[in-house]
Amino acid sequence: MSQRLFAAVAVAALLCACGGKDLGNQLPDAQVQQDATVCVPPRVIYINTDGGNYIPGPTDSTTNASIVLSDAATLDAYAGDVPALINCVETAMADFNVTITTTDPGDIDHYEIVVSGSGSEAFGLSAGLSALAPFTCEEQPRWLSPVFAKTPISNTQACVTTLWSIGSAAQLSHDLECSGPMTFAQYCGGSQPMFRDESTACGDVEARNCPCTGQPEQNHYQQLHANFGVACNN
Secondary structure (H helix, E strand, O other), rough: OOOEEEEEEEOOOOOOOOOOOOOOOOOOOOOOOOOOOOOOEEEEEEEEOOOOEEEEEEEOOOOOOOOOOOOOOEEEEOOOOOOHHHHHHHHHOEEEHHHHHHOOOOOOOEEEEEEEEOOHHOOOOOOOEEEEEEEOOOOOOOOOEEEEEEOOOHHHHHHHHHHHHHHHHHOOOOOOOOOOOOEEOOOOOOOOOOOOOOOOEOOOOOOOOOOOOOOOEEHHHHHHHHHHHHHOOO
16 A cells, blocks of 8 residues: 655645636636636646755755755655656646646746655655655645655556645645545556546545545546646647
């Protein structure tokens, strides 16, 4: 069974994009519709497969700081098929107002998903964890989340865990649907994981209310539209 660790952090207010309205912690009743005359800059998501050095401090993707670290840590580069990983992530995120990049955006606000060839122990955590994401019900504009894709791991599983990290940034919770990227159990879907437009029960090993909405179910697709907005080229 996959295990993921959450750390509580203080974060900024929720932002919505590309014609989407601020829905706070409420899921939309219908798909957020794009206003063709309003198209704000997309959320930048940096998929870092090169690894790097990380320091303790308030989580900040521009300074490589993580609130969970007590000592400096070094993460190795990802040894898998990087182009295939990026294609998988881009395909899953194509309907949302985001830009996926493999180039460090520097000091501008961005999410950073560090897909590393290291195990979780390199980040000062227990061995065997697949990823780490700050737990928050609000927007964190400088989100940083390591994915521990230590060999051997399939490219599909690396993609699933990367998408889980992105979903966590958008306040999605673990759920009980093993064919989707927010599963806590072993992923059971196809080679191209997707955020689907259907309701799934929140929970880890058993059903529980989604922590950010208090509802028993979540809809990945609708919540990502509410948080990121609709892709402006659709």
